[in-house]
Amino acid sequence: MKIISVVSAKGGVGKTTISANLCSALRTEGHTVFALDLDPQNSLRLHFGIAPSHHAGVALSSLRTNNWAKAMVQCNAGCVVLPFGHVSESERISFEGALSKNPLLLSQQLVSLGLPQDAIIIIDTPPGPSVYLKQALSVANIAIVVTLADAASYATIPMIDSLIEEYCLTRADFIDYLYVINQLNRSRQLSSDVADIMALQFSNKTISVVHQDQSIPEALACNQDAIRYARESRGAQDLIDFAMLINVTLNDVYRSQKNEKYLELFS
Amino acid sequence: MRNILNYFLNSSSILKRIGNHILDLRIWKYRIATYSIALFGVIAMFIVISTPLTLSEQAIFAILAFSIALVIRTLPWGQAGIILMIVISLMMSLRYMYWRLTSSVDFDTALDAFLGWGLVLAEIYALIVLILGYVQTAMPLKRNAVMMPEDQTSWPTVDVLIPTYNEDLDVVRLTILAALSMDWPSDKLRIYLLDDGRREEFREFCHEVGAKYLTRENNHHNKAGNLNAALSQIDGEYVAIFDCDHIPTRSFLQLSMGWFLKDPKLAMVQTPHFFFSPDPFEKNLDTYRIVPNEGELFYGLVQDGNDLWNASFFCGSCAVLKREPLMEIGGIAIETVTEDAHTALKLSRKGYNLAYLAVPQAAGLATESLSRHVVQRIRWARGMAQIFRVDNPLLGRGLTIWQRLCYANAMLHFFYGLPRLVFLTAPLAYLLMGAEVFSSTAIMVVAYALPHIAVASMTNSKIQGRFRHSFWSEVYETALAWYIFLPVTLAMINPKFGAFNATSKGGIVEKEYVDWKLARPYIFLLALNLIGFLAGLIKLAANDGTAGTLVINLVWVTYNIIVISASANVAKETRQLRSTPRVNASLPATILLANGKTIVCETSDFSRNGLGLKPLTAVEIPVGEQIWVSIFRGDKEAVLPGTVSKGGKSIGVLFGNLSVEQQRELTQMTFCRADNWVNAWGQAAKDAPLRSLREVLTYGVFNLAPLLRDAIRDTYLVIRARSNRIKLKA
Numbered sequence: 002m003k004i005i006s007v008v009s010a011k012g013g014v015g016k017t018t019i020s021a022n023l024c025s026a027l028r029t030e031g032h033t034v035f036a037l038d039l040d041p042q043n044s045l046r047l048h049f050g051i052a053p054s055h056h057a058g059v060a061l062s063s064l065r066t067n068n069w070a071k072a073m074v075q076c077n078a079g080c081v082v083l084p085f086g087h088v089s090e091s092e093r094i095s096f097e098g099a100l101s102k103n104p105l106l107l108s109q110q111l112v113s114l115g116l117p118q119d120a121i122i123i124i125d126t127p128p129g130p131s132v133y134l135k136q137a138l139s140v141a142n143i144a145i146v147v148t149l150a151d152a153a154s155y156a157t158i159p160m161i162d163s164l165i166e167e168y169c170l171t172r173a174d175f176i177d178y179l180y181v182i183n184q185l186n187r188s189r190q191l192s193s194d195v196a197d198i199m200a201l202q203f204s205n206k207t208i209s210v211v212h213q214d215q216s217i218p219e220a221l222a223c224n225q226d227a228i229r230y231a232r233e234s235r236g237a238q239d240l241i242d243f244a245m246l247i248n249v250t251l252n253d254v255y256r257s258q259k260n261e262k263y264l265e266l267f268s
Numbered sequence: 269m270r271n272i273l274n275y276f277l278n279s280s281s282i283l284k285r286i287g288n289h290i291l292d293l294r295i296w297k298y299r300i301a302t303y304s305i306a307l308f309g310v311i312a313m314f315i316v317i318s319t320p321l322t323l324s325e326q327a328i329f330a331i332l333a334f335s336i337a338l339v340i341r342t343l344p345w346g347q348a349g350i351i352l353m354i355v356i357s358l359m360m361s362l363r364y365m366y367w368r369l370t371s372s373v374d375f376d377t378a379l380d381a382f383l384g385w386g387l388v389l390a391e392i393y394a395l396i397v398l399i400l401g402y403v404q405t406a407m408p409l410k411r412n413a414v415m416m417p418e419d420q421t422s423w424p425t426v427d428v429l430i431p432t433y434n435e436d437l438d439v440v441r442l443t444i445l446a447a448l449s450m451d452w453p454s455d456k457l458r459i460y461l462l463d464d465g466r467r468e469e470f471r472e473f474c475h476e477v478g479a480k481y482l483t484r485e486n487n488h489h490n491k492a493g494n495l496n497a498a499l500s501q502i503d504g505e506y507v508a509i510f511d512c513d514h515i516p517t518r519s520f521l522q523l524s525m526g527w528f529l530k531d532p533k534l535a536m537v538q539t540p541h542f543f544f545s546p547d548p549f550e551k552n553l554d555t556y557r558i559v560p561n562e563g564e565l566f567y568g569l570v571q572d573g574n575d576l577w578n579a580s581f582f583c584g585s586c587a588v589l590k591r592e593p594l595m596e597i598g599g600i601a602i603e604t605v606t607e608d609a610h611t612a613l614k615l616s617r618k619g620y621n622l623a624y625l626a627v628p629q630a631a632g633l634a635t636e637s638l639s640r641h642v643v644q645r646i647r648w649a650r651g652m653a654q655i656f657r658v659d660n661p662l663l664g665r666g667l668t669i670w671q672r673l674c675y676a677n678a679m680l681h682f683f684y685g686l687p688r689l690v691f692l693t694a695p696l697a698y699l700l701m702g703a704e705v706f707s708s709t710a711i712m713v714v715a716y717a718l719p720h721i722a723v724a725s726m727t728n729s730k731i732q733g734r735f736r737h738s739f740w741s742e743v744y745e746t747a748l749a750w751y752i753f754l755p756v757t758l759a760m761i762n763p764k765f766g767a768f769n770a771t772s773k774g775g776i777v778e779k780e781y782v783d784w785k786l787a788r789p790y791i792f793l794l795a796l797n798l799i800g801f802l803a804g805l806i807k808l809a810a811n812d813g814t815a816g817t818l819v820i821n822l823v824w825v826t827y828n829i830i831v832i833s834a835s836a837n838v839a840k841e842t843r844q845l846r847s848t849p850r851v852n853a854s855l856p857a858t859i860l861l862a863n864g865k866t867i868v869c870e871t872s873d874f875s876r877n878g879l880g881l882k883p884l885t886a887v888e889i890p891v892g893e894q895i896w897v898s899i900f901r902g903d904k905e906a907v908l909p910g911t912v913s914k915g916g917k918s919i920g921v922l923f924g925n926l927s928v929e930q931q932r933e934l935t936q937m938t939f940c941r942a943d944n945w946v947n948a949w950g951q952a953a954k955d956a957p958l959r960s961l962r963e964v965l966t967y968g969v970f971n972l973a974p975l976l977r978d979a980i981r982d983t984y985l986v987i988r989a990r991s992n993r994i995k996l997k998a
Binding site: 103186187188193200210212213216217221231232233234235236238 | 860864883887907
């Protein structure tokens with residue numbers, strides 16, 4: 002089981018879009034993919050064509066039965082989605098209370114789901130520091146930092162970096178983190194300049210780019226992921242390229258794990 | 269049988285081993301031994317070429333030699349195979365010449381003697397050029413690039429000089445922007461535009477983009493003078509020189525500078541001139557990228573061959589020179605109109621090394637019409653003849669024998685005008701005037717001349733492979749022969765004769781037309797040969813004269829007719845509507861539509877003002893739609909505004925008024941790419957002499973009738989126009 006957490010310091014940078022499209026692209030590559038929405042906005046489900054009237058989710062399951070398995074929804078794209086669920090304000094507060102009381106809640110729930118060995122879980126998180134972000138980072142094998150190419154997003158990157166340092170880099174099972182610059186538009190000078198500065202500053206990290214593209218919001222309006230909706234668009238191609246990068250990273254990890262197993266057998 | 273075949277096919281490694289064993293022998297350490305072996309070789313060769321044989325003996329000898337050459341040609345023996353073929357070729361050609369001079373010049377009449385000796389002299393010229401060509405191209409050096417050291421602080425400063433006189437800013441702009449984009453420490457790279465046109469808008473442009481702009485008081489000595497004026501104002505350790513229409517790639521300096529650091533005596537590195545538009549031969553004969561052009565032979569093989577003998581040429585552009593040696597010889601040579609070749613010769617005389625690196629790192633426009641091409645070649649030919657007169661490489665100090673031979677051949681090459689005209693008219697001597705230019709029987713001529721021509725053709729074809737196709741080069745030479753013959757002769761008489769003509773490039777040909785002014789001499793030659801052919805047929809029918817001699821001359825005249833017909837067709841200028849030639853390239857790109865949607869594409873071609881795009885899936889974009897186009901190079905992306913000029917499966921986009929920054933980005937994403945030209949270089953099919961012969965024959969035959977028809981029609985039109993004018997006057 003490999004866990005990928007998609008995080009950002011600011012809202013509205015397209016985390017949910019990136020998460021949803023990553024799910025469907027990795028699914029196409031033959032992985033068993035689970036999408037977990039840890040954002041109270043509860044919007045990840047919309048990318049998978051789950052009806053707005055569907056209220057069940059991990060928050061309520063947690064509070065009522067302490068079993069997330071019931072929240073799983075099989076979607077037409079072949080992914081299994083665990084929506085956050087529709088909750089009242091008091092329910093949300095008590096869920097968050099439970100999360101802060103038990104720092105291992107997420108980890109325990111994921112284990113109790115009994116997912117297959119090769120499963121990939123992609124966790125969408127709310128923007129900025131929160132109990133959700135803390136737990137999502139604490140279990141992640143890979144962290145994806147989504148940002149826009151604008152001054153405000155650029156200024157908040159150090160904050161996320163310090164969180165990753167605290168919750169991820171100390172763990173042996175953490176593989177890597179990478180940046181995604183979303184909605185890049187090189188015809189705008191500022192957008193282009195910020196992207197260049199980031200490339201320069203994080204030259205030792207992988208930086209993926211997803212270009213600004215009207216096809217992506219349009220895909221959501223049509224209840225589809227962008228990769229299916231407008232494959233010929235640059236936005237979709239960028240998302241595919243990005244998913245392939247993750248795919249390669251995962252395959253490398255699996256391969257080296259396999260090798261280690263063989264080595265153990267022979268030693 | 270199969271075993272024997274396999275043995276030969278694997279013989280390359282065996283041969284190499286034997287060769288290495290021989291080279292390892294201690295005997296080579298003694299000069300006397302080397303000379304003795306060479307002397308033995310010369311004596312053996314003399315015996316072979318001078319032994320008199322009867323007709324049947326000569327025929328058997330010829331067939332044997334030809335067959336052996338034919339077999340070696342197909343074996344993978346590499347350089348050894350080429351040397352062996354050269355030896356066989358020399359044997360047959362020298363044997364022919366020996367026989368020719370001893371047994372076929374016993375002329376009866378004064379006319380016979382005059383025409384006969386004329387032909388013999390032309391043949392001697394051809395033989396000398398053949399032998400010098402073998403020396404020049406038998407063993408190309410194929411030098412590799414030397415990488416620059418990691419530490420950029422040790423890199424020298426380079427001044428890039430771009431001389432211009434009357435070219436359009438549109439053309440020059442691209443070269444300047446590309447030069448500015450070269451990968452080199454910015455504090456060690458300076459770009460100078462040397463404007464002999466002294467144009468204000470050029471000065472402003474240079475100022476805007478950060479290039480330096482230089483002018484001088486006068487235009488003395490044209491390009492050479494322009495460069496020298498600049499040399500006195502700059503102080504970089506090296507000078508890179510680009511014609512204003514040769515666009516360098518970003519990797520040019522990093523690739524070409526390495527050798528200077530390795531070899532302190534090196535004074536010049538030349539790289540190929542690569543053209544991304546067809547020259548008039550390729551355009552008008554429709555052979556672009558199918559049959560290699562003249563430049564490909566020179567830069568693909570001749571220069572690499574020269575390099576072995578330390579005699580690479582400076583070709584005026586796409587080269588780097590070390591400033592100190594250049595100033596030591598007084599700057600760029602101004603004595604002749606081919607300042608570049610003469611500069612290289614002067615550097616050689618001072619003991620400096622010259623290098624050639626066969627990696628195309630710059631590209632430009634070829635001359636677009638035959639008349640301009642002819643003007644350019646006249647200049648080269650005239651300049652070479654001038655050097656031959658004022659600073660003959662065979663004489664004077666400081667050169668090795670091999671350098672002398674290489675330089676001499678480069679100059680002699682341009683003397684082909686007269687000999688070529690002699691060969692094109694020689695059979696007429698017998699057919700029209702009844703003159704016997706061989707005092708021998710027809711069958712003896714065939715027995716000696718045929719193996720000489722056949723083996724030489726085969727050997728050249730083997731050496732030149734991808735860089736020259738047999739028979740097509742005869743067409744190239746023939747088309748220029750008439751025009752370079754006179755200037756070369758005049759320059760030999762008086763080197764001061766002849767003014768410099770800049771070759772301007774980039775233009776459009778709106779309507780197909782025949783440049784009769786240029787074609788006229790060839791129409792005349794064609795008519796003469798056709799008359800000769802008819803006369804021959806009549807003589808044959810009337811049984812007047814020797815049948816054998818008649819048949820030989822008829823075959824010869826037929827070949828001449830076909831070659832002249834093909835050559836004259838170069839004057840038929842085909843339509844060329846695009847003033848900016850497009851370069852085929854598939855680069856990643858995106859279309860950004862006004863509604864914010866994007867479409868992933870690949871480019872099919874690019875030019876300085878537009879792009880061809882192939883979308884991932886078919887889309888319908890209306891013509892005239894304003895869009896943005898992104899072009900990618902690695903992580904870099906340039907976004908440029910444009911207008912759709914063609915919709916459908918392949919989309920055409922024209923750029924409007926790009927800002928200077930956008931132009932710079934476009935240049936960096938397209939013309940400056942390091943890998944642009946390497947893949948298109950030397951990619952013509954390998955020469956197959958018989959196929960080339962068939963191509964030229966078909967071309968010549970099928971275009972003969974239309975050419976004559978056009979000639980008669982246009983002549984009629986001219987006469988009618990004249991008589992109308994006379995009527996009006998009256």
